[in-house]
Amino acid sequence: MTRPQSLHQSILGEIEDKILSGAWPPGHRIPSEHELTAHYGVSRMTVNKVLTQLAAGGLIERRRRAGSFVSRPLTQSAVLDIRDIRTEVAALGLPYRYEVTVRRRRRAAGADRALIDLQAGAPVLELGCVHFAGARPFCREERLISLDAVPEAAEERFDEVAPGAWLVGRVPWTSAEHRIRAVGADRDAAALFSMAEGAACLAVERRTWSAERPVTFVRLTYPGDAHELVARFAPTQG
Structure with missing residues (x-):
């Protein structure tokens, strides 16, 4: 029975x-x-x-x-260093600069909750940047910073130091999560990188925490034919 x-x-x-x-x-x-x-x-x-x-x-x-x-299915995982984009450009032997294109203080919306572990309505700083290698756009940055975790970011203009490098210098992160995926260029990315809409791009998404407190979410978009990520790792035991 x-x-x-x-x-x-x-x-x-x-x-x-x-x-x-x-x-x-x-x-x-x-x-x-x-x-x-x-x-x-x-x-x-x-x-x-x-x-x-x-x-x-x-x-x-x-x-x-x-x-x-x-959960998103994982086929392989590797630990990646959090590298400064300036360092990536310097490795190419090209001059680096960046521009802040969006700077908006607001309350976290429902869509933000899947990106950064915050309650709806929590204060965030939304940022957009373009990083250049020489005269060419190298990377598009879209970022949310928790103002509960980093209240001083509300007054920072990021005129002299890019957001990623500024955060590393201000808030020691204790854990991070990377998601790497291929995406098609949206209209803005296509215009920025002088490519067709839907052309291959590489998106690196990162969330960081400091002592269990969410600090930031960032999405870095690169032209797919001009960038690669390399991770060195060892096989697990057992």
């Missing part, structure tokens, strides 16, 4: 099916504990147990204050 599934097992199986079938793709935000509790008519303890089991199995990622998200 087959034993009936418990509510916990039933909810777990339903959410697993949505993730594994692709109905909830990587990066999809899972309904909150409160929403799941109301939807299934169960206790919050039951929902928390389900989410904890999904996280332990690597199917979801739980971010403090931001919620739970479907």
Whole structure:
């Protein structure tokens, strides 16, 4: 005789099916504990147990204050240094400069929560920069800085030091996460890099924390045919 599934097992199986079938793709935000509790008519303890089991199995990622998200599949991981873009340009033997194109203090919106672990409405500084190697644009930078973690950034104009180098000098980071992917050039990137819309670009996304407190999210976009990333790593033991 087959034993009936418990509510916990039933909810777990339903959410697993949505993730594994692709109905909830990587990066999809899972309904909150409160929403799941109301939807299934169960206790919050039951929902928390389900989410904890999904996280332990690597199917979801739980971010403090931001919620739970479907994990992105990883085929290989490597640790990358956080390098100053000035150093990258110097390695080419070209003069470096940068321009701040966007500087906006605002409150974190819902879309920001998937980028940086902040509550909606938290104060952030939104920045946009273009970095040049010689006369040519080298990299486009899009950045969010948590003003709770770095309040002095609200008054910084970044006229003399680029945001990345300024942050490294002000806030010692304790952990970082990189995501590297190929993207098609959007209209602004196509115009900036003098390429066709949809042409291959390399996007490096990074989040950093200082003692568990989120500090910044940055997306660096490079022309795909003019940049590569190299990481040196060793095989894991066992």
